[in-house]
Amino acid sequence: MPIVTVSQLNNYMKRFVDSNKNLSGIYVRGEISNYKRHSSGHVYMTLKDSASALRCVMFSSYTSRLSFEPRSGMKAIVFGRISVYERDGAYQLYAEMLVPDGIGELYAAYEQLKAQLETEGYFAPEAKKPLPKYPSHIGVVTSPQGAAVRDIISVLARRYPLAEVSVYPALVQGVGAVQSVADGIEYFNTAVIPDVIIVGRGGGSIEDLWAFNDRAVADAIYKSVVPVISAVGHETDFTIADFVADLRAPTPSAAAELAVPDQAELRRKLQMLAERMCKSQQHKIDGYDRRLRELQRKRVLTDSMAFLQDRSMQLDLTQERLVSAMERVIDRNTRRFTHAAAS
Secondary structure, eight states: OOOOOHHHHHHHHHHHHHTOGGGTSEEEEEEEEEEEEOTTSOEEEEEEOSSOEEEEEEOHHHHTTOSSOOOTTOEEEEEEEEEEETTTTEEEEEEEEEEETTTOHHHHHHHHHHHHHHHTTTTOGGGOOOOOSSOSEEEEEEOSSSHHHHHHHHHHHHHOTTSEEEEEEOOOSSTTHHHHHHHHHHHHHHTSOOSEEEEEEOOOOTTTTGGGGSHHHHHHHHHOSSOEEEEESSTTOOOHHHHHSSEEOSSHHHHHHHHSOOHHHHHHHHHHHHHHHHHHHHHHHHHHHHHHHHHHTSHHHHOTTHHHHHHHHHHHHHHHHHHHHHHHHHHHHHHHHHHHHHO
């Protein structure tokens, strides 16, 4: 049996493993440990379970496709090929795709961006702008062909036809959707400035709604000087846009209801206020009427001479008092004079 060198043996093992079709495309489940991203963009880590460990490398051409940043302790499913690293004589997994185990790649990216924006204050209550009670102009950023825009316009027309509605035709899914939605929000902050903006679309899968989980859309909503209502998907769907917006609506129709008051309710309130005002004025009039009747019953008004007669009697009484007082003064002075003359 010939004697081989270490290099020859490692090379043989590499070719042997590479030729095994069962190892050329394999999914491996495990927990990530010793995760490290090199300055070159390559990622080095170890996949492990309760009993074993496997070295793993993902080159930068594949890491650039990740929409989230893996971390140590994360359970993952890694797709790639098994090969031998000749220098060390160790086999390892050359990863081409990495997906968090059990939650999916998109959900992991969603959770990471959500945590990051929350740390940066994007969701803070003090950052929320109040909605106007009686908006005169509504801006809508959505697809012009979808059911969402029809629902929004229908509800606005029924509830509050006084408001003008402007629609920015945006892509809401697929390539270019993120930039299109962000441009729509910016348009309503620069070119045309309404009182409130509704941003949204109808329901769909997480992939369909993904444009509203992007950082660019979150930035556009956060920087908007006009209050923004987010209405993406169905009631159970939550996107990053929902958390950043000044108000989240469960559906596009609900967003329209939240944006404007109900004209029927306003009419009822106005009718109630009118009735209260009439009752208040009638109460005042009734009070003045009672006062008038009381004055009319006074003697000074029923007998025109009564006032003069009363004053004449008071004058006579006053005159008598003055005469009596003067007589007392004269009498006292007379006694003093007599006494002084006698002295």
